[in-house]
Each structure stands twice: as C-alpha cells, then as structure tokens.
Amino acid sequence: MYKFLIRPLLFLLPAEEAHEFTLFMTRFCKGPFKWISEKLFHFEDERLEQEIFGMHFKNPVGLAAGLDKYARALHFWPVLGVGHIEVGGVTPKAQNGNPKPRVFRLKKDRSIINRFGLNNDGVDALYKSLIGRPKSLPIGVNISKNEWTSNEKALEDYLTCLDRLHNSVDFVVVNVSCPNSTNVDQLQEKNYLLELLQALKNRRKELGSKIPLLVKIGPDVENDQLKGMVDVINQVGIDGIIASNTSSNRTDLQTSKEKIQSIGCGGLSGQAITELSSNVIRELARLTQGKVAIIGVGGIANAEQAYEKIRAGASLVQLYTGMVYEGPGLIKKINKGLIELLERDGFESISQAIGADL
Ligand SMILES: Cc1cc2nc3c(=O)[nH]c(=O)nc-3n(C[C@H](O)[C@H](O)[C@H](O)COP(=O)(O)O)c2cc1C
Incomplete structure (x- = not known):
C-alpha cells in the first residue's frame, strides 16, 4: 500500500513538507490504529537482541538522526518495531537552517x-x-554547534547540549560531520576532535554520568584521516562510532547532471552512498579491532544491505532515506530478512555475524 498509494501521494508534495505531514499524521496512531499497526509492523526474535553500551537493544535496526529531529513522534516509532531512536541534531540555541527548498x-x-x-x-x-x-x-541525541559559533568556541556548545540532555537520553552522539552547517565537518580534524572529545568525556565525569558517548563521522574522509580519528577515539576512550553521515560526493548518479547542478550543494544519502558508507565501516572495524561499537548507517533499504554493514563490523544499523522510499514496513522487513540471513549462514544470533567479513 505504501509504494502504490501513499508514496505517490506524498511525493506530490515537496520533500520537506511531505516529511512534516507524515510526522504530523503519526499523532493519530492511537487506539485501534495503534493496535492494527502493531500487529502489522511488529517483529520480535531473541536472536536479534543485544546488550551494547550496557543497554538492551531488542533488534539492531534504529532510526537515524534528522528523521525525528524534534522528538515529535517518540511514541509512534516503537509501534513500527524500531530498536532504537536517535533524535536531533540539536544545537544549544534554536536556529533556522538554510532557506527552503533544502531537501x-x-x-x-x-x-x-x-x-x-x-x-x-x-x-x-x-x-x-x-x-x-x-x-x-534506547533513545540517543545527536548534538552539534550553532552555525554562528566558531570552531574555536564549538566546545562550549557541545558541553551545553551534554549538560542539558544527559539525564533525558540513553546515549549522546557528537556530530562532527554535518556537511551543511558552517564548518562542522572540520571538527573531524585530529586537533579539534581530540580537544572536543576529551572535554566531553571530562564533563561526563564531572556530571557523575556514565552516558555512552559516540561520535558520528562522514563518509568522505580519506583512510589517513580515518586512522587519525580512530587514534583520537582510542586515546580518549569513546564508546562508539556512527558511520556515516551524508556525502558531498556526486559520482555515478543516475539523475541527470543538469538536475544535480540545479539542486546545488547538500549531503547525499540513500542508495547512492550504500557502498561508500560500508567501506568506511569496514575500515573502521579493521582499525578499531572490534573494541569500539560501530553503528552503520548509509543507504540501507533492505535486509541484505543491513546485513552487509553488520558483517562489515557494525553492531547496530540506522535508516533515514530508506524509510522515505520503502515506507513504515521496512523495519520489520529488515529484521525478518536478517533472521533468514543468519539462518542461511549458520549464525545463532546477530552478535555472531558482527564483523564476519573481516
Ligand atoms: C533530511 C535529512 C536530515 C538529516 N539530519 C541529520 C542531522 O540533523 N544530524 C545528523 O547527524 N545526520 C543527519 N542526517 C544524516 C542521517 O542521519 C544519515 O546519517 C544519512 O542520511 C545516511 O543514512 P540514509 O542513507 O539511511 O539516509 C540527515 C539526513 C537527511 C536525509
């Protein structure tokens, strides 16, 4: 029904408005609608369960940052059977972002x-x-700096977010890879990253908190830079890495060059970055030797693509663009498909498949 009826209707709207409308509609998922949706979309299997960061994940498939930026539909996502949610990106002060259209x-x-x-x-x-x-x-939050804050002062913005939210969420994701906000992605440079992550870790201690700290990185980093980042992550002792954010790359697209040019700058997500992000995950897993949990995100739209990231070293996966094209049944489809793939390969649980390709 999503592909033949709902998606064509939603796609009549501009992308941002379609997203807003969908989030608005989730508030009507109550009573019998909720009951029916749960019956339709729920899928549980103990082979998909894991303990990571000292938390229980019912399945490995979560929602990526940006999808429920404002945490508006938190009671709806469990109905779809998601394993975790990452809300945000959030900055200390409200900001408008770029002018529309922007998606x-x-x-x-x-x-x-x-x-x-x-x-x-x-x-x-x-x-x-x-x-x-x-x-x-588990619900995590993706934190970043305001666009008017220089990178030299970025630290204060991230600390403000940690101070305010560490008691409200289960994990915190340090976003240093947004390609669309002034210079955020430069924070991936070794010196900035070391100062930032160390300061966040120190503040966590001062707060008497044990909240897991993760860092979200982009897919366009060279292997040398990736190695530098992993050195920092190991040195500071960060709990996890999310790979990856959107890409600035525009090669090998089916969409015409004219259309791509007319759209202009922005971060690319979805099927066009599936491989790119899997490569980053594979390299990260190799560099971290399984000592740091990886959450794999980028171009997942079916069970095979989720499984590929898990076999490449991801303990959990996340989706955004896949949900737009495939609809609300995608979480169940992936979880069900993962069970079939585990059985095919003779694994007794999802944990056994993590990093199997390394
Ligand atoms: C419209 C949109 C908004 C996003 N907003 C954020 C954000 O605020 N913070 C962030 O770290 N990533 C953000 N992302 C990136 C996603 O979380 C994800 O890393 C990326 O889209 C790759 O996954 P996908 O191919 O499943 O979409 C956004 C992505 C999209 C498409």
Missing part, C-alpha cells in the same frame, strides 16, 4: 540531497519534548 529527492537513485543546515528549536525545547519519552527502547 530534494533523486528518485532514479533512490536517494536524497539535503542542506537543512541543522535547523532545530534548541536544546531547551528538545529537553521538554523528551519528558515522558518511552523507556521501552
């Missing part, structure tokens, strides 16, 4: 280009939205 579908590539520029209502508003959040699944 574009590349239908031929099953991909999206966005240049939202970390639009959000600020950390206080997100704090309020998280009050009364569901406790049945």
Whole structure:
C-alpha cells in the first residue's frame, strides 16, 4: 500500500513538507490504529537482541538522526518495531537552517540531497519534548554547534547540549560531520576532535554520568584521516562510532547532471552512498579491532544491505532515506530478512555475524 498509494501521494508534495505531514499524521496512531499497526509492523526474535553500551537493544535496526529531529513522534516509532531512536541534531540555541527548498529527492537513485543546515528549536525545547519519552527502547541525541559559533568556541556548545540532555537520553552522539552547517565537518580534524572529545568525556565525569558517548563521522574522509580519528577515539576512550553521515560526493548518479547542478550543494544519502558508507565501516572495524561499537548507517533499504554493514563490523544499523522510499514496513522487513540471513549462514544470533567479513 505504501509504494502504490501513499508514496505517490506524498511525493506530490515537496520533500520537506511531505516529511512534516507524515510526522504530523503519526499523532493519530492511537487506539485501534495503534493496535492494527502493531500487529502489522511488529517483529520480535531473541536472536536479534543485544546488550551494547550496557543497554538492551531488542533488534539492531534504529532510526537515524534528522528523521525525528524534534522528538515529535517518540511514541509512534516503537509501534513500527524500531530498536532504537536517535533524535536531533540539536544545537544549544534554536536556529533556522538554510532557506527552503533544502531537501530534494533523486528518485532514479533512490536517494536524497539535503542542506537543512541543522535547523532545530534548541536544546531547551528538545529537553521538554523528551519528558515522558518511552523507556521501552534506547533513545540517543545527536548534538552539534550553532552555525554562528566558531570552531574555536564549538566546545562550549557541545558541553551545553551534554549538560542539558544527559539525564533525558540513553546515549549522546557528537556530530562532527554535518556537511551543511558552517564548518562542522572540520571538527573531524585530529586537533579539534581530540580537544572536543576529551572535554566531553571530562564533563561526563564531572556530571557523575556514565552516558555512552559516540561520535558520528562522514563518509568522505580519506583512510589517513580515518586512522587519525580512530587514534583520537582510542586515546580518549569513546564508546562508539556512527558511520556515516551524508556525502558531498556526486559520482555515478543516475539523475541527470543538469538536475544535480540545479539542486546545488547538500549531503547525499540513500542508495547512492550504500557502498561508500560500508567501506568506511569496514575500515573502521579493521582499525578499531572490534573494541569500539560501530553503528552503520548509509543507504540501507533492505535486509541484505543491513546485513552487509553488520558483517562489515557494525553492531547496530540506522535508516533515514530508506524509510522515505520503502515506507513504515521496512523495519520489520529488515529484521525478518536478517533472521533468514543468519539462518542461511549458520549464525545463532546477530552478535555472531558482527564483523564476519573481516
Ligand atoms: C533530511 C535529512 C536530515 C538529516 N539530519 C541529520 C542531522 O540533523 N544530524 C545528523 O547527524 N545526520 C543527519 N542526517 C544524516 C542521517 O542521519 C544519515 O546519517 C544519512 O542520511 C545516511 O543514512 P540514509 O542513507 O539511511 O539516509 C540527515 C539526513 C537527511 C536525509
């Protein structure tokens, strides 16, 4: 029904408005609608369960940052059977992001280009939205700096977000890879990263908190830079890595050059970056030797693509663009498919498949 009816209708709207409309509609998923949706979309199997970061994950498939930026539909996602949610990106103060239009579908590539520029209502508003959040699944927050904050002062912005939200969420993701907000991705440079991650870790200690800290990186980093980042991550002792954010790459697209040019700058996500992000995960897993948990994200739209990232070294996976093209049944489809793939390969649980290709 999604592909033949709902998606064509949603795609009549501009991409950002379609997304807003979908999130708005989730508030009507109550009573019998909720019951029916749960019956349709739920899938549980203990072979998919894992303990990571000292937390229980019912399955490995979660929602990527940006999909429920404002934490508006937190009670709806468990209905779809998601294993975890990452809300945000959030910055200390509210900011508008870039002018519209700023999200574009590349239908031929099953991909999206966005240049939202970390639009959000600020950390206080997100704090309020998280009050009364569901406790049945881990919820993380993606934190970043305001666009007007220089990289020299970025630290204070990240610390503000950690201070305000560490009691409201289960893990914190340090976003140093947004390609659409001023210079955020430069924070991946070794010196900035070391100072930033060390300061966050020190603050966590001062707060008496044990909240896992993860860092989210981009897919366009060279292997040398990746190695430098892993050195920093090992040195500081960070709990996890999310790979990857959107890409600035535009090669091998089916969409015409004219259309790509007319869209302009932005981060590419979806099928066009599946391989790119898997390569980064593989390299990260090799460099970290399984000592740091990896969450794999980028161009997952079926069980095989999720499984590929898991076999490449990811303990968990996340989706955004796949949900836009495949619809709400995708989480169940992937989880069910993962069970078939585990059985095919003779694994007794998902944990056994992590890094199997290394
Ligand atoms: C419209 C849009 C908004 C996004 N916003 C954020 C964000 O605020 N913070 C972040 O770290 N990643 C953000 N992302 C990146 C996704 O979390 C994800 O890393 C990326 O899209 C690759 O996954 P996908 O191919 O499944 O979409 C956004 C992606 C899209 C498409």
